[in-house]
Amino acid sequence: MDKPEQIRNIAIAAHVDHGKTTLTDNLLAGAGMIADEGEATRLMMDTEEDEQERGITIDAANVSMTHEYEEQNHLINLIDTPGHVDFGGDVTRAMRAVDGALVVVDAVEGAMPQTETVVRQALREGVKPALFINKVDRLISELQEGPQEMQERLMDVIGDVNELIRGMTEDMDNVEDWTVSVEDGTVAFGSALYKWGVSAPSMARTGIGFPEIIEMERNDQRLELHEQTPLSDVVLDMVAEHFPNPLDAQPRRIPRVWRGDDEAELARQMQEVDDDGEVVFMVTDISMDPHAGEIATGRLFSGTIKQGQELYVSGTVGQNRVQSVGIFMGGEREELDRGVPAGNIAAVTGLRDAIAGSTVSSVEMTPFESIEHISEPVITKSVEAKNMDDLPKLIETLQQVAKEDPTIRVEINEDTGEHLISGQGELHLEVITQRIQKNQGIPVQTGEPIVVFRESPQDASREVEGVSPNRHNKFYITVQPLSDDVVDAIKLGEVSMDMPELERREALQEAGMDKDTSQEVEHIHGTNILIDDTKGIQHLNETMELVIEGLEEALNDGPLANEPVQGALLRLHDAKLHEDTIHRGPAQVIPAVRDAVHRALIDADIKVLEPIQNVRIDVPSEHMGSASGEIQGRRGRVDDMFQEGDLMVIEGIAPVEEMIGFSSDIRSATEGRASWNTENAGFRVLSDNLQREKIMEIRERKGMKLELPQSVDQF
Secondary structure (H helix, E strand, O other): OOHHHEEEEEEEEEOOOHHHHHHHHHHHHOOOOOOOOOOOOOOOOOOOEEEEEEHOOOOEEEEEEEEEOOOOEEEEEEEOOOOOOHHHHHHHHHHHOOOOOEEEEEEEOOOOHHHHHHHHHHOOOOOOOEEEEEHHHHHHHHHOOOOOHHHHHHHHHHHHHHHHHHOOOOOOOOOOOOOOOOOOOOEEEEEOOOEEEEEEEHHHHHOOHHHHHHHHHHOOOHHHHHHHOOOHHHHHHHHHHHHOOOOHHHHHHHHHHEOOOOOOOOHHHHHHOOOOOOOOEEEEEEEEEEEOOOEEEEEEEEEEEEOOOEEEEEEOOOOEOOOOEEEEOOOEEEEEEEEOOOEEEEEEEOOOOOOOEEEEEEEOOOOOOOOOOOOOEEEEEEEEEEEEEHHHHHHHHHHHHHHHOOOOOEEOOOOOOEEEEOOOOOOOOOOHHHHHHHHHHEEEEEEEEEEEEEEEEEEEEOOOOOOOOOOOOOOEEEEEOOOHHHHHHHHHOOOOOOOOHHHHHHHHHOOOOOOOHHHHHHHHOOOEEEEEEEOOOOHHHHHHHHHHHHHHHHHHHOOOOOOOOOEEEEEEEEEEEOOOOHHHHHHHHHHHHHHHHHHHHHHHOOEEEEEEEEEEEEEEHHHHHHHHHHHHHHOOOEEEEEEEEEEEEEEEEOOOHHHHHHHHHHHOOOOOOOOOEEEEEEEEOOOOHHHHHHEEEEHOOOOOOOOOOOOOOOO
16 A cells, blocks of 8 residues: 555546446456356345345445566555446546546447446546456357357447547547557456456467457456466556556646645646655545445545544535545445545545545635536436424435535435435436435335426527616526526536636637636536626626625526526626615515516517437347337437347437336337447427427426416527
8 A cells, every 4th residue: 555656546437237246246356356166147236235136236336456477566446336327426437536547348239328327437536447348258159159259340340449549538638648459458358257358468478369269258267367367467467567556647637626726736746656745645436335324435646544633624614523544345444543645545434524526625715616417317206204293314324325426416305305316217216215214214205207308598688777676776687598608518517717817718718718708707506608798887896796606596496497597698787776885785676587588588579499318229139120219209219220230229318207117118019129329418498399298287386376477489
């Protein structure tokens, strides 16, 4: 742990069911941490009951192991991440803690939509990829391929992954060439289930290549194959040889994830992995331990973290005291009597104010960039306790859930006693509610899943006047739609109010905003921007806070159905304010601004947007018609159909709302022979003939009046 040049921090990431957790078991057996028995399907990293029942990874799990390479012992800190799209938040957070990502791809299925997402998450964090092609045994035993066909298929997979890497690194500045290749040794092949693997260096060492493998697989000599070329050696050698150690990685990664002063002493300590420096710790995961309470896991960029230290947590007041320090071994946490030095992944208790994404440090400092999640919550369920006595415990549990998983939004409505959880998909919410019942023993009732909508202006509005209740203050506002590029830049965190003004201006202009507008940005709320176009108005500075408050209220509850507004550019052109502070207080300014914003949005032809998903279905050709019918029957559209091997692939998009219950329908339509994948694809405008009906439905659900404002005439 004290020799950063011998540490490797890595994550294993892939599409669901491509074999990440089985591969991790192999590596643990190879490192001598679990017994090496029979086939490797122990799933050591799936420690929760529900993970073992469903056969998928839900939480990212950490483990540390050692491996000898070229007569040097290496410490490998590994994070096994989930592949299912609903738990993508865990993958994004894991990438912040590591320097290398081992991307696993199924030899038969090839690079899939989620493979693309995890590669993008790694590259955006400045994490170096390497490739492991799994399930090669299936090419021999199931598809009966010879050496030539096999080689062509494997080269295709490598080509696809490299195309993804090239496409994503084009726009990034000063990135080295990170494409993977067999000759360089950054690609390995094998079977995690039967525990054998090969790579160019291993073939040179053991003399076992594809012809020998095909022969041994066909003669059922899998055990000998595992003994002669064990998978764990091949993969761990690749990790030790090709992944950067913290000394190589931190100088490159710190400028990407930290916006502080790069001349400061603190920046030097982080880039040099200085274990005598100030403590800088980035929390990437919070988990609960029944005995020790909350455990914060994360990457230590500088300093040494020890028991009893008083540390600051970004965004909170005061300090937290470290109770214990340790490292993770799968489900077990090993406490250490000594400190953990820079460059390691540590598990710390006692940081009660920390949430996933906090910066923890011994001096007050600029926090790290917030971790950007690629998709946002699109589906909501209400949760109620069956017994009123359990209510306080339920509220406490929901707050804990929100702390552990930032991709979940929890809204607790004190008036109606209703609690809403929003997440990435049906499975995401199902797992959370199951865990509340099992782990906390609280019987709960859940409502039907509800989809989250948005409202967005489609046109430019005229100038609208908002008048305060006492008639003494007036505000003049217009609204127009923001371009998609600007909205994307805000979503990806490339533009925010925390940035220095100059950087923000440049980022907005790069996304296509004109120069004058980008200089007058007063406030960003969600994906909406307020521009201050006023000239020399008295008292406006002190009233601005109230204007922003009124604006945020109006944007959180849009005029059509109280759904959040997105993609609006609002301009404040002029304001007439009363001389006397008493007559321009919150009770006057907030309603005036709120009213003006809503009327301007209606004038800008505001419409309801619905969340949509990309859908990919792999199905035998005889069931192709019924499978594409499932998409079309759900107001979806089919964009592409092509053949891949012996399967037909159907790609298209469909609204999230119509996809509820999709899994049981597609199974019965294709006799259970289809495999499918969905991925959130943002929002699109709901078609005009459905607008009015949908607005009324949402208003009724929320208990609002069923008449729309009179000025709404666009439907």
